[in-house]
Amino acid sequence: MSTRSTQIEVQVTCMRLEAEGVMSLELQAPDRSPLPSWTPGAHIDLVLPSATVRQYSLCGDPQDSRRYRIAVLLEAAGRGGSREVHTALRVGQRLTIGGPRNAFELQAADSYLFVAGGIGITPLLPMIRQAERSGAHWLLLYGGRARQSMAFVAELAAYGDDKVRILPADEAGMLDLDAIVKLAASGMHTYSCGPAGLLNALEARFAAEELASRLHIERFAAAPPAANVQAGELTVVLARSGRELAIPADKSILHALRDAGHCVPSSCEQGVCGMCETRVLCGEPDHRDMLLTEQERASGKVMMLCVSRARTPTLTLDL
Known part of the structure; x- marks a missing residue:
C-alpha cells in the first residue's frame, strides 16, 4: 500500500474574505522555508485543530514556493470542517497539512x-x-x-x-x-x-x-457509479484470512469491514486522502475516488475502500 501524504507543519499567515461565505488562507512554513513544489490542479489535506481532515485545492501561484493559498466555502449543511475554518482558525495558528497531491493535472495544449x-x-x-x-x-x-x-x-x-x-x-x-x-x-x-x-x-x-x-x-465528492457497476450486494474476499463478507448495496466496503471487526485506516471517507487505499488481488474495481491516476485506475491493482465498489460480483482484497 502506498503512502500518499507527507505531513508538513505550516502557519496561517493570512486570512481574507474573498466573497460571501468564502475565506482564503495563506499557509507558510513557520521558519518561512520553501514548501514542497506543486503543479496546477493539486490539493492538500488540511488537519484542523479538532483533528478533522479536509481536502482543499491549492489556488495560489505554483512558482511561489514560500506560501500555499487555499479557499474554503462555508457550508451550513456540511460536516463541520468549513465551519471550523471560518470560526476557529486565527492568523499565527500552526496546523499540519498533507500533500500536495495532484489527480487533476493540466495537460499541455494550445x-x-x-x-x-x-x-x-x-x-x-x-x-x-x-x-x-x-x-x-x-x-x-x-x-x-x-x-x-x-x-x-x-x-x-x-x-x-x-x-x-x-x-x-x-x-x-x-x-x-x-x-x-x-x-x-x-x-x-x-x-x-x-x-x-x-x-x-x-x-x-x-x-x-x-x-x-x-x-x-x-469533483468535490465521489463520482457516480459506472454503468456496469455491481448495483446490489457485493462479495469481498479477504485474502489473508479467506473470510468472505457480503457488502450491502447501501453500505461502503470500508464501513462493512469495520462492522465486521476489521480495522482499516481512513480519514476523509470521500475518496480524496488515500488513507484507505488497499491492494486488489482479484476482481475489477469501480473507482469513484478523486486521487488515483488514470494509469492506476486502469491497472486495477488498488482502490479506495471508502467510496469505490466493483464492476464484478466479487473482489479479493489484500486484507
Missing part, C-alpha cells in the same frame, strides 16, 4: 476552456496562470449563484473581458452547455470544477458528442 461553478474556481486559478504564462489561448466561463458569492472575481478581471466571462446565475442564467460543447468541438480542451449537477451534465453532453477525451473534471 487551447483551453475553463468552466467553473462556484468554489470550483479554486483549482482552475493556477491552471489559468500557467496557460497565460505558456502563451496558450484560453477562455474562462465562471458561473455562480450571485456575483457577491463568487470568489476571486477582481483577481480574474485583470486578465480582461476577452478571456474571463463572469456569469452569475441571477444576471446571466445557467451556464450555456451548448456553447461549451461547441467550443470544445472547435478544439479547446475543457477543464471544469464545480457542483455535481454541472459536472454530470457536462459528462453526459461530451459523451453524446463523442468529445469525452477533451473533458477533464475535478
